[in-house]
Amino acid sequence: MTTHPDPVRENPEAVPAQPVAPARHAAVPAATDWAHGVDTVPRAAGTPEELQPYTELGLADDEYDRIRHILGRRPTQSELAMYSIMWSEHCSYKSSKVHLRQFGEKAPPSDRMLAGIGENAGVVRISDELAVTFKVESHNHPSFVEPYQGAATGVGGIVRDILAMGARPVAVMDPLRFGAADHPDTARVLPGVVAGVGGYGNCLGLPNIGGEVVFDPCYQGNPLVNALCLGVLPVDRLQKKDATGPGNVVVLMGAKTGRDGIGGVSVLASATFTEGSEQRRPSVQVGDPFMEKLLIEACLELYDAELVVGIQDLGGAGLTCALTETAASAGTGMRVWLERVPLREPSMEPHEILASESQERMLLVVAPEKLEAVLKTAEKWGVWATAIGEVTAPESDGSPGRLHITWRDHLVVDVPPGSLVDDGPVYARPMREPADLILLQADRAETLPRPGDPDTLRETVLRMIASPNLCDKTWVTEQYDRYVLGNTVLAQPEDSGVIRIDERTGLGVALSVDGNGRHARLDPYQGAKLALAEAYRNVAVTGATPIAVTDCLNFGSPEDPGVMWQFAEAVRGLADGCAELGIPVTGGNVSFYNQTGAAAIHPTPVVGVLGVLENVADRVASGFVPRAGADHDQLFLLGETHVELSGSEWAWVVHQHLGGVPPHVDLAREKQLAGLLADAARVGHLSSAHDLSDGGLAQSLVESCLRHGVGARIAVPERFEGTSMPFVFLFSESAGRVLVSVPRGHEKAFTALCGEHGVPWELIGVTDPTAGALEVHGQFRIGLDELREAYTGTLPALFGGVQPFEVTAPAVADVVTDEPVGAVDPAADSDTASGSTRPAPRRPVPSRRPTSRHRPYRRRPRPRRRWTRPRRRPTGRPSGPLRRCVPVASRQPRRRPGSPVRLTRRAATRHPGRTLRSTVTPSSPRARRALRRWPRPYPPNRDRGPVRLGPGGCGRTRPGLRRAGGGGRVVVHHHRRGGGGSGMRVHPFPWGEQAAAYARRVGAVAATGRRQVTRDHPWSLSPAALSRAPVVTDLVLPSPNGSAISAAASATGLPVVAANLRNARAVGRWLTSRGYGSTAAPIGVVAAGERWPDGSLRPSVEDQLGAASVLDALSGAPGGLSVEAATALAALASIPDVPAAIRGCVSGRELIEGGFAEDVEIAVRLGTSDVIPLLRQGVFSAA
């Protein structure tokens, strides 16, 4: 490979004035009359009326008009391509800009920051001579389509950002999020992503020092692949991207340009050409880490020899972005000969060259006299370098210069570069708190049943450490090189990665990235702060002082007001948090449109915090330290533990529950804690320090024990004694806590230091190097081997044991007999049961005696066979509060204590439920009669503890509580006013003043309160009034609770039907006729209720009765009945005269007394309506 000997560059005059059109164009003669197949500036000026496919390129009408206004003509094909990508959300931050400003506005003053937001990456000074730069970025969508290359090029992209700042990249981290761990598609995506991150990073010679692997069904169709890179530079080597100095040469260095990643732009082509578009189909971006390695070395050599004036990496938007940004930031113009760009495919056209996102390229601005030296360096490293243009002067009036791009002597682009970079659209998009949030927050995990005895607690510990999010991630991290460059002081599974920067002085940095989508879902403001607090704490536990922040904000569609609200709140939280902690956000990345269909991912702000260690030799690690003999360290818990279980890993793993408000975050406390840890580390008070977060104290204890095989003995503090309080002590996820071990003799000094810093501490036990177990006094004792087996087995079982000698003939027999009992319900899944007798596919490996450490892997082979039958609904699992309701229909597998993978894949996916602590005991003869119509799934059996309720069935979890919802195949939402009559489309909407505005936007009429009816606006919540008002096609029906339930229910992806006393029978028939109500297609029925003015729920008896009438109408359906359903039915059965009861109940009387007796009469006309209002895309209309 040599420097590109470009004939054009050698002799620009040699370019034929009338180049021969590529042969391909001959195949499509009639499709274009464009001269030479290229749309030139003069041609654009002459054909203003020509239609352009701007909408297909994602530009709005007004955006297109604006381009025409800027140019004073229509854009050429190339210009249109450039504007469409530069003004895309990805490049222009048009939806996020207005919010991201806060990072600058609220940033605390910092004398360390050398470059901040707006640059390729933030740069912070860590000593007089040295600075570091770091940034985290997303590559989510490509990684879902092509996991290996998507992840690989994600790493490549962020590394070039770091390189462009003048830094040598020295480490990477990878926060990854996937769908459910046991989902078959996760088995496709995760191994590919991990191999891609490893493949690129390893080949580049960058140690991978940490990251995250998180599983949650919300990421099923949209995994999050974020990558962080850290670089180091001498302070005076900081590079700029400005293309200053007219006459300077613009050099493109690195890989050749191909048709990669020009998806959007290919539309342009296909709008013009009807044939041959296949051959233009953009290929997936393919990373070439070797080329990037050469590029890095070449660039660093150029920096050190001071050969470049400006430099910019080519990432998203490729050459377009690099050319315009370098010119715009310097205010200069640029003249580019596009045909000089070395191409992988010679037939590429100008707009394709400009939009290509081929990897491993950099754009340099070089003084002419240094060009030869630059080309020589490139040649030394074997990378292409080609002079493609030159910097031109600003206009004579001082205004910025223009970007002129020619292609084979045709002017194809003539734009002011700043118009692409800075004048893009900025949107203050509408925001609205998601309708289901109140509901979600009210559904607190603190009310869930907790383990109350030592045996259950022991079992919970084992179950939790084996759960996918908490288990050992070695399967992943072993695929990354953490040693290369020889400066890795700490790497995963430590809380932070620590890199030595200066070998001479020991100066180093600590880095951690954290995020918790569940917390942010429950409260994006607090969730962002919690992520920040966790990353900050993770850095602090190593003894480092946090100094800077980077973030990757992963959200759904900004066009969804709910998502936009989440985004705004998260940004506000992060900006406030950084201000409070006194550390600035130095840069980051926003990733929108992370959703599958209408379902957005949990808002997931991922926060990276960087800290400085004056001497990395002082760093503190997370594992308990082995000591000779019986010597031990004392264990202190720093911070305060509260009953905070909402959004916790426990609530999710054990109850599949997400609700309530996330733990309280106190950043002042985090700051005190960080100060304490840094001081304590410096004077050697700490043997180990480990952050408490997901999984609480129990998780941290287990991890610290297993790190070096050192056991511990723990005493539960007095205030956590009794019933379920030891559980709270071990599993609460209160923030601001750290587990430290303190060597003997240091206790007094350490606790005094705690006092000085104002950090609460508690002595909770001692390490015990000889015990070989984790013991919680009075509760349980678990051997380290048992802990390790549970902790390490999960990922190999899910993604394939990577032990080379794992399967031998006898081992297969083990597989069958060792299958966790009840992991599959044989009665329900006969094909699965028979499948389990089939031996697992064998690998062609040499037979060899397996060592004992291989055993765990053999015992739980990856049960691929369970997926042999196509699943009907791979995605669309209920989310949010409705997840809670499934227990009624769940077939929960029996678990063997200690077996780490607990949920059967199929059952868990279908019914992520929990068992209920109640039994069916009909009290009255009438109720009994009513219930007899239903098959009884299980006999009541108090001895077995929680009774599992049987297949099918429907109902509410707890009468009168908001958490009601359905978890089955259909959700019936009972409301007194099911819309949909008269062919009307009814939009449920939260109660409030925004209803009218919303109605105007969607072209509907908003119903008002009963008493607000006017002659001009006769539409109200009163059915009577509504029946008299003119018929409208679209009605917005505000309601305090019904809209929230509708929104939450529809988010499950299940059909949602509105029912009331009037149409209950029809709904029942409709459901039965469609096969709902069976084991495979259970039904959830929700009684809506009202809200009191303070927002709390006002359960209403009429809604209960309405729900029960639907159940009544379903009698004879084959499924069973939940306790809630049975109770509701029993209530209905106990009322002799339903209309009379409704007239006599409080809300009935209120209405009658308020002059709305007619409404009540309409409501009680039982069975008079046949309308089935079905919710589709947020609107009820007749089925």
Add this chain to the structure above:
Amino acid sequence: MTARVGVVTFPGSLDDGDAARAVRIAGAEPVRLWHGEAELHGVDAVVLPGGFSYGDYLRCGAIARFAPVMEKIIDAAGGGLPVLGICNGFQILCEAHLLPGALTRNQHLHFRNRDQILRIEATGTAWTNTFQPGQEVLIPVKNGEGCYVADPATLDQLEAEGRVVARYVGGNPNGSQRDIAAITNQAGNVVGIMPHPEHAVEALTGPSLDGLGFFTSVLKHLVGAPA
């Protein structure tokens, strides 16, 4: 005069800096050698470091073996120059036929990085003479193509001649035949090792200091060797 140990940088070499650091810590002077120069600058020994030379897109080491500097190294190795090939360097030595056999894709098909126990079995080589026979050492292993293979006759010959320098203990990380982690040539001056001794030379960054022995061995060898 301190010994001068050359460390070659190929395009795509990654652990060259670490190898140089290890040489320095062991007390020798590291000399950086460039793949494109057929010049050894009078070094007393050479380390071929780990990495992905030429991206390893072809067989690992298959291109690097043709680098100009390799001609000199092959010649000098024939004359007794101590040469240590680590990871990619081991692969290059096999491709250059200075050592028999080949390194193939890990049997489990994954890159694997872990701290690995090795048993040193040949202590007569230029690079292992400070170890005790049978001594167990802890050295990081990290490779995607570290599975050593050779035909049975070659393996038998290696065993018979005591040329298996180190074996994996407590689990074979890549499926190497007969757990082979390192081998040597007949003269004992050329050693190829898959794990990375240069990453076990500092307490702060490595799992042990056991890797240092390889570099101090060559110094001992050079002192004892006739000049």
